[in-house]
Amino acid sequence: MFLKTLNKKQSLSSAIKVIGNKNLRNFHTNSQLRNVGTQRTHLLDLTEDELMMKNLVQDFCKQSLTWDLVAKMDKESKLDPKIQKQLFELGLMGIEIPEEYGGSGASFVSCIVAIEELAKVDPSISVIVDVQNTLVNRVISDLGSKEQKEKYLPMLVTNTTGSFCLSESTSGSDAFSLKTRAVKQNDGSYILNGTKTWITNSGEAGIFLVMANVDPSQGYKGITTFIVEKSNPGIKIGKKEDKLGIRASSTCEVILEDCRVGPESILGEVGKGYKVAIETLNEGRIGIASQMVGLAQGVFDYTLPYLKTRKQFNTAIADFQGMEHQYAKAATEIAAARLLVYNAARMREQGLNFQKEAAMAKYYASEVAGNVATKCIEWLGGVGFTKEFAAEKFYRDCIIGKIYEGTSNINLQTIAKIVKKEYE
Secondary structure, X not given: OOHHHOOOOOOHHHHHHHOOOOOOOOOOOOOOOOOOOOOOOOOOOOOHHHHXXXXXXXXXXXXXXXXXXXXXXXXXXXXXXXHHHHHHHOOOOOOOOOHHHOOOOOOHHHHHHHHHHHHOOOHHHHHHHHHHHHHHXXXXXXXXXXXXXXXXXXXXXXXXXXXXXXXXXXXXXXXXXXXXXXXXXXXXXXXXXXXXXXXXXXXXXXXXXXXEEOOHHHHHHHEEEEEEEOOOOOEEEEEEOOOOOOOOOOEEEEEEEEEEEOHHHEEOOOOOHHHHHHHHHHHHHHHXXXXXXXXXXXXXXXXXXXXHXXXXXXXXXXXXXXXXXXXXXXXXXXXXXXXXXXHHXXXXXXXXXXXXXXXXXXXXXXXXXXXXHHHHHHHHHHHHHOOOOOHHHHHHHHHHHHOOOOOHHHHHXXXXXXXXXXXX
């Protein structure tokens, strides 16, 4: 077991050198390995395994995710294959997948920890890990047949990126109005036709979870989830978006043209794809909220040292009272957002209803990321407005937080609907 290769005094960096940068597939979280006999004192009190994950990702970022590489990937709008390979080697693409399939078998909170830590350095890499774990892996783990799990989960752990194909050009927030069709054939197979847009990880993906309607007369109750492999001749990658931010993460069209799949490709039940989308996106919102918290913390950590060394009128900028009040407020907002995220994550882990809490975390964390990134550029002054300083990249990356995995207005609508019911 990976955990057993470490003793309490051994650092993650030295341990990784000892095991030769091997993966976390044996990184193992269960009730026996947690802090047995102790009680969590607060929401951010991480278990030993969660803390190990945090240290591992921090070490990876320091060793491999340098600013020069991050800036290069951003400029070229391309993920470095070496980084992708390392994400698999470290087990970060299969954090919750059970050990029997080669995964780390870690907790959902461990996944959230990894997403936050990656976002402190590069939110693009963070969202790659987020979508793989909270959307693709989650759906197959929860709804896949024995055969589907045995085939696809080991692939997703070792070398295959997945994409979650729901959005279309005419169905964004109104996701269930999707137009992609799946027509059943006499031999039991289905022919899929349609175009998906804004699909994260699609440029590198080998597996696509495609939402298509088998019976439009039934409305959203005809939506079904299909597993489509990249090798299928009926699927191709279309236009790659030239995005404002998170540019190292590919976002492309996924085009289905007479794409034939067998009945064994149906994930879950026919006509239940809408439930898959709702339940999965609730969890995904916690992941994006964690990404936004990490982003806010990352740009804040980048900016504060500059404020302490930059002097005007013989005084460090950080020592002016007007500035103190501003960064005190930002630090408070980050802390509050993080508590919302970990509260939602703990609730999900405990099997509680977390829909409202996930929406709150996603809405608020994206607001905080925008506020903090904007303020950091202002605090840095002229240099903050240049590409030489990382703050402007964090700023560009934060904008998407209010858009994907449910826009801010959709999340507010979700919160309001639940709050109203609480007072009936």
